[in-house]
Amino acid sequence: MSVIRTAGGLSVSYRPRALFVGLGCLVLALVAAVFAIGSGEYPMGFGDVVRTLIGQGDPADAFIVNELRLPRTCAALLVGAALGLAGAVFQAVVRNPLGSPDILGFTNGASAGALVAVVVVGGSSAALAGGAVIGAVVVGTLVYALAWKRGVHGYRLVLVGVGATAILTGLNSYLITRARIEDASRAVLWMTGSLDGRGWSNVLPLALGMVVLVPLILFGCARGLRMMEMGDDAANALGVRVERTRLTLLAAAVLLVGLAAAAAGPVAFVALTAPQLARRLTRTPGPNLVPALCMGAALLVTADLVAQRAFGDHQLPVGVVTGVLGGGYLVWLLATERRAGRI
Numbered sequence: 001m002s003v004i005r006t007a008g009g010l011s012v013s014y015r016p017r018a019l020f021v022g023l024g025c026l027v028l029a030l031v032a033a034v035f036a037i038g039s040g041e042y043p044m045g046f047g048d049v050v051r052t053l054i055g056q057g058d059p060a061d062a063f064i065v066n067e068l069r070l071p072r073t074c075a076a077l078l079v080g081a082a083l084g085l086a087g088a089v090f091q092a093v094v095r096n097p098l099g100s101p102d103i104l105g106f107t108n109g110a111s112a113g114a115l116v117a118v119v120v121v122g123g124s125s126a127a128l129a130g131g132a133v134i135g136a137v138v139v140g141t142l143v144y145a146l147a148w149k150r151g152v153h154g155y156r157l158v159l160v161g162v163g164a165t166a167i168l169t170g171l172n173s174y175l176i177t178r179a180r181i182e183d184a185s186r187a188v189l190w191m192t193g194s195l196d197g198r199g200w201s202n203v204l205p206l207a208l209g210m211v212v213l214v215p216l217i218l219f220g221c222a223r224g225l226r227m228m229e230m231g232d233d234a235a236n237a238l239g240v241r242v243e244r245t246r247l248t249l250l251a252a253a254v255l256l257v258g259l260a261a262a263a264a265g266p267v268a269f270v271a272l273t274a275p276q277l278a279r280r281l282t283r284t285p286g287p288n289l290v291p292a293l294c295m296g297a298a299l300l301v302t303a304d305l306v307a308q309r310a311f312g313d314h315q316l317p318v319g320v321v322t323g324v325l326g327g328g329y330l331v332w333l334l335a336t337e338r339r340a341g342r343i
Contacts, residue, residue, distance in 0.1 A: 018282040018291055025278070025294035029077060029301050036076070036305045037069045075198040075263050076301040076318070078206050080270055082260040084296015085289060086253040087271030088278070089217060092225050092287035093249055094157050097333060100272035101136075101257045102326075104161030107268070108168035109139025110261035111191050115175035118183045128190055129205070129262035136258030139164060144250060193267035193319020195304055202263045209259040213252045218289055221249050226286050267319045269326020270296055270303075276333065 037053075038044040042064055044052075051057050052065045083101075090099040101107045113135015117127040143164050147157040172191075176184050224245035227235040232242045260267070277299075278291035303321040 015282065015284050018284050018288060021278065021281045022291040022294045025291065025298045029080075029294065029298035032298065032302045032305050033073045033077060036073050036301060036308065037065055039305065039308045040064075040069065071200050071203055072195050072198045072304075073301065074203050075195055075206070076304045077297045078203065078210060079195075079260045079264045079267060080274070080296040080298070080300025081293045082206065082210060082256040082296070083267065083271040083300070084274035084278070085214065085217060085293040086256040086260075087273075087296070088275035088287050088289050088292035089225070089249050089253040090271070091275050092229055093246055093253075094155070095229060096155065096158055097276055098272075099158060100269075101253075102266075102268055102272055103165065104158065105143055105164030105168060106136050106140050106161075106254055106257045107261065107266040107271075108165050108172065110136040110258055111172050111266050112168050112175070113138065114190065114261070115172055115179070115187055118187050119175055119178050122183060125202070128187070129202070132261040132266075133255070133258035136254055136261060139168065140250065140254035144247070189317065190265040192317040193265040193322065194317035195264050196315070196317070198264065206259045206263045209255060213256055214293070217249065217252050221245055221252075222287070222289060225249060225289075229286065265317075265319060267300065268323040269330065270300055270322055273326050273329045274299055276329075 034046055034049050034053075038046060038049045044061065044064070048057065048061060049065060052061045053070075055062075057065065087100045090101060090104060091097055093099065094104075110132040113131040113133070114128045115131070116135070117131030121127045143157065143160050146164075147160040149156065176187060179187060224235065224240040224242075227238050227240045228242060228245065235242050235245075257271070274296035275288065275292040278288045278295040281295075282288050282291050300318065300322070303325070304318045307316040307318045307321045
């Protein structure tokens with residue numbers, strides 16, 4: 001660990017390898033974003049995209065980049081970052097590599113909320129987004145309350161979340177049968193996780209939410225989260241208000257998941273894989289929040305680039321790509337945990 005001392009007497013500690021991994025993932029995410037912006041029926045070179053982004057492109061290129069393609073790419077970056085950070089928080093809080101919103105039920109809660117909105121008020125984009133956020137918050141509250149017993153234990157939270165996921169899967173299937181055929185079709189596409197047709201109206205709520213929630217997690221609760229990984233008793237002894245910190249972290253992470261689902265649907269497995277990959281690359285203990293955030297952004301924008309380019313004229317929803325890759329990673333993770341005797 002290295003320490004930087006400022007002129008005012010303050011000191012900032014950091015781990016060089018974690019810093020390099022975070023910067024590397026950020027650079028990868030930005031490069032993939034430029035390539036993604038250049039993809040489409042009107043292809044653009046890397047240099048043309050960069051010139052247009054800095055305001056030196058011609059009007060036609062500026063319209064294509066700024067109005068048609070940049071919102072989708074910004075959505076991919078922000079959704080990936082939000083899911084990566086939320087996944088790192090969940091895994092650190094429950095002290096389990098399987099602790100992710102996909103497994104704890106929060107993603108299914110967002111889907112359930114969106115489907116209820118579709119059945120009740122129709123399939124507008126605003127209804128889907130609002131229902132997703134409300135559904136994630138409601139399910140997060142219920143899971144926390146059911147897991148509470150003189151505090152929240154990590155494995156108890158995982159078990160309650162797995163049960164909630166099973167219940168919500170059946171509920172979501174039923175809600176789809178109750179929707180009108182056109183609304184059901186839109187809802188099914190949304191539930192796979194898709195960035196197609198995303199505009200600035202989809203990006204803005206997530207961006208505003210991250211402006212509040214990301215500093216809260218990184219600067220308000222990160223120290224407490226690191227202490228909590230040593231155990232609740234040790235964290236209490238070091239002056240951390242464990243339950244308040246845990247509740248704040250879970251609430252912020254659930255809101256990130258809900259806002260991400262509102263912007264792009266419940267994109268699968270990014271929240272599971274990004275923190276694990278970040279930790280393996282940094283080789284450092286702790287939640288690795290910033291590397292996980294950058295890794296999530298890089299994963300999703302790269303997956304979206306693959307979804308657009310890898311299958312010719314047939315574009316896939318980004319959730320299909322992340323689901324295939326993340327599902328394979330989950331199988332590998334379960335096998336590794338079983339060999340290690342942890343499950």
